[in-house]
Amino acid sequence: xxxxxxxxxxxxxxxxxxxxxxxxxxxxxxxxxxxxxxxxxxxxxxxxxxxxxxxxxxxxxxxxxxxxxxxxxxxxxxxxxxxxxxxxxxxxxxxxxxxxxxxxxxxxxxxxxxxxxxxxxxxxxxxxxxxxxxxxxxxxxxxxxxxxxxxxxxxxxxxxxxxxxxxxxxxxxxxxxxxxxxxxxxxxxxxxxxxxxxxxxxxxxxxxxxxxxxxxxxxxxxxxxxxxxxxxxxxxxxxxxxxxxxxxxxxxxxxxxxxxxxxxxxxxxxxxxxxxxxxxxxxxxxxxxxxxxxxxxxxxxxxxxxxxxxxxxxxxxxxxxxxxxxxxxxxxxxxxxxxxxx
Amino acid sequence: xxxxxxxxxxxxxxxxxxxxxxxxxxxxxxxxxxxxxxxxxxxxxxxxxxxxxxxxxxxxxxxxxxxxxxxxxxxxxxxxxxxxxxxxxxxxxxxxxxxxxxxxxxxxxxxxxxxxxxxxxxxxxxxxxxxxxxxxxxxxxxxxxxxxxxxxxxxxxxxxxxxxxxxxxxxxxxxxxxxxxxxxxxxxxxxxxxxxxxxxxxxxxxxxxxxxxxxxxxxxxxxxxxxxxxxxxxxxxxxxxxxxxxxxxxxxxxxxxxxxxxxxxxxxxxxxxxxxxxxxxxxxxxxxxxxxxxxxxxxxxxxxxxxxxxxxxxxxxxxxxxxxxxxxxxxxxxxxxxxxxx
Numbered sequence: 001x002x003x004x005x006x007x008x009x010x011x012x013x014x015x016x017x018x019x020x021x022x023x024x025x026x027x028x029x030x031x032x033x034x035x036x037x038x039x040x041x042x043x044x045x046x047x048x049x050x051x052x053x054x055x056x057x058x059x060x061x062x063x064x065x066x067x068x069x070x071x072x073x074x075x076x077x078x079x080x081x082x083x084x085x086x087x088x089x090x091x092x093x094x095x096x097x098x099x100x101x102x103x104x105x106x107x108x109x110x111x112x113x114x115x116x117x118x119x120x121x122x123x124x125x126x127x128x129x130x131x132x133x134x135x136x137x138x139x140x141x142x143x144x145x146x147x148x149x150x151x152x153x154x155x156x157x158x159x160x161x162x163x164x165x166x167x168x169x170x171x172x173x174x175x176x177x178x179x180x181x182x183x184x185x186x187x188x189x190x191x192x193x194x195x196x197x198x199x200x201x202x203x204x205x206x207x208x209x210x211x212x213x214x215x216x217x218x219x220x221x222x223x224x225x226x227x228x229x230x231x232x233x234x235x236x237x238x239x240x241x242x243x244x245x246x247x248x249x250x251x252x253x254x255x256x257x258x259x260x261x262x263x264x265x266x267x268x269x270x271x272x273x274x275x276x277x278x279x280x281x282x283x284x285x286x287x288x289x290x291x292x293x294x295x296x297x298x299x300x301x302x303x304x305x306x307x308x309x310x311x312x313x314x315x316x317x318x319x320x321x322x323x324x325x326x327x328x329x330x331x332x333x334x335x336x337x338x339x340x341x342x
Numbered sequence: 343x344x345x346x347x348x349x350x351x352x353x354x355x356x357x358x359x360x361x362x363x364x365x366x367x368x369x370x371x372x373x374x375x376x377x378x379x380x381x382x383x384x385x386x387x388x389x390x391x392x393x394x395x396x397x398x399x400x401x402x403x404x405x406x407x408x409x410x411x412x413x414x415x416x417x418x419x420x421x422x423x424x425x426x427x428x429x430x431x432x433x434x435x436x437x438x439x440x441x442x443x444x445x446x447x448x449x450x451x452x453x454x455x456x457x458x459x460x461x462x463x464x465x466x467x468x469x470x471x472x473x474x475x476x477x478x479x480x481x482x483x484x485x486x487x488x489x490x491x492x493x494x495x496x497x498x499x500x501x502x503x504x505x506x507x508x509x510x511x512x513x514x515x516x517x518x519x520x521x522x523x524x525x526x527x528x529x530x531x532x533x534x535x536x537x538x539x540x541x542x543x544x545x546x547x548x549x550x551x552x553x554x555x556x557x558x559x560x561x562x563x564x565x566x567x568x569x570x571x572x573x574x575x576x577x578x579x580x581x582x583x584x585x586x587x588x589x590x591x592x593x594x595x596x597x598x599x600x601x602x603x604x605x606x607x608x609x610x611x612x613x614x615x616x617x618x619x620x621x622x623x624x625x626x627x628x629x630x631x632x633x634x635x636x637x638x639x640x641x642x643x644x645x646x647x648x649x650x651x652x653x654x655x656x657x658x659x660x661x662x663x664x665x666x667x668x669x670x671x672x673x674x675x676x677x678x679x680x681x682x683x684x
């Protein structure tokens with residue numbers, strides 16, 4: 001089997017690797033129907049988050065179960081499944097509170113940019129669809145594994161409700177799907193912050209009512225202008241830098257909510273300043289497993305089409321081009337087909 | 343009139359000052375029935391928060407309305423009133439969301455450690471009781487102006503619900519009233535962190551089920567031991583230091599809530615670490631005005647007796663001793679009687 005391995009900054013290789021096999025009785029092996037490149041893969045790709053050794057890449061996946069370990073009870077070979085980027089037993093005290101991405105047995109997935117994938121804790125990590133989904137739904141189902149699940153969690157963490165005024169910081173795939181999520185949750189006004197025409201267009205398709213191109217202090221001032229001078233009820237932070245976090249907090253009205261899902265890199269918060277903002281702050285790695293059943297239903301019912309974020313589709317052996325295109329912002333998000341036929 | 347003025351570190355004077363008078367048509371003048379020294383008064387008293395000029399002190403008050411400006415509509419002379427430490431119009435967009443302590447017209451009160459006090463925005467800041475309360479209820483009603491309102495907001499911000507497991511960091515008057523608030527909100531288990539026998543005793547009276555004396559890493563480990571290994575549902579941070587904030591966040595279960603009301607001094611948050619805690623963070627200056635009607639009712643109905651935090655009562659002209667006793671932790675909280683008769 002060949003799979004994707006990152007060797008160092010901008011050095012992605014698609015190379016021969018050992019095919020995954022059942023290591024623990026709670027594992028499953030799936031045949032990957034589609035995988036993709038995540039915005040968070042770009043941190044190590046760009047060398048901002050150093051890696052110590054060649055690292056198998058990819059944590060977004062859906063596919064067909066090939067084999068299960070002897071303790072796997074609910075997941076069966078032949079099922080089409082979607083799983084979270086974080087494994088979970090879905091039974092521990094933390095999982096029961098809906099924070100499966102902090103499960104006591106959590107592992108972060110990798111090696112999904114490959115034809116076959118081992119998924120630990122299969123019963124608690126994977127969710128099967130009731131039948132075999134049609135080919136055209138695969139991209140949307142794939143997004144639920146991370147990028148759409150994360151946009152949804154951002155909106156959920158930011159307390160988006162029917163009638164809310166929402167601002168979204170970040171026009172990457174997560175931010176765009178944050179817009180879609182806010183729309184689905186009934187937000188009345190959705191302000192997308194973006195300077196890129198193609199992303200602005202998709203944001204509008206997903207439900208954005210306003211686009212703000214300004215950043216920093218000017219961006220905050222513009223959001224306030226659009227929100228009766230007080231700021232948005234809910235702000236989704238989908239980047240993870242100091243600037244984006246400051247922008248998010250200062251664009252929120254007192255008593256409003258920031259949902260932050262961009263993995264923070266070098267960002268901190270002065271609590272003396274934050275205190276006087278009266279903002280609610282919540283975020284972290286999205287508990288995708290919590291949201292999967294609801295999101296799968298929304299996709300299968302045709303209510304949402306998050307797969308539109310894929311504006312580049314490549315055979316898996318061209319994965320390196322997927323990284324390049326996203327790094328250079330030529331593509332919003334790259335879908336990878338292991339069979340190489342599309 | 344004589345009133346309390348802070349001149350510099352540990353230099354509190356009770357001296358002749360001009361009596362307050364109506365400056366704006368929305369002002370009221372009240373005759374102070376009781377005032378007190380706040381934990382936050384100790385920051386400038388200790389020189390940790392420098393002052394630029396002699397500063398009239400005191401922001402917790404209740405009393406009888408003497409006079410109102412010509413635009414005051416609902417507050418009437420002769421009424422007994424309790425007001426927030428932060429003024430509010432109670433009509434702006436932020437007030438309507440329940441964050442009156444971020445009102446567009448907010449001012450922070452001062453000069454309440456005196457026989458008479460000017461209260462701006464009287465209609466939006468003060469809440470009258472329906473009749474004249476009996477003398478024994480005055481201490482409890484006084485606490486609603488800040489310390490009890492703040493403890494209550496901490497519990498509210500920390501999402502305390504019936505059945506919750508709660509930890510309280512800080513055994514000052516706010517922390518102790520956070521315990522009382524959590525109990526009133528139906529918490530099942532309330533862990534007070536305290537090393538002081540008298541404070542532990544009051545915490546237990548207010549509803550604490552467990553006392554933890556350890557701090558730092560040991561304190562966190564102890565809280566986890568008491569909470570099935572995962573941390574408390576809700577943690578009230580009532581101090582404001584780096585250590586107390588770290589303690590609060592790391593004692594909370596993933597998906598749990600920290601309500602922070604200790605004014606942060608030099609504290610910050612590494613967002614890269616906070617991200618993986620999955621904690622909800624909310625706090626700030628308590629919107630006391632939001633909580634006042636409910637809390638007044640609880641006091642008048644005899645459901646809560648927050649006035650127990652006053653373990654020292656002084657005539658107002660001995661205010662300097664009140665500061666000293668609290669600074670030296672000989673007293674939890676000092677009540678001041680302007681008439682000097684008690």
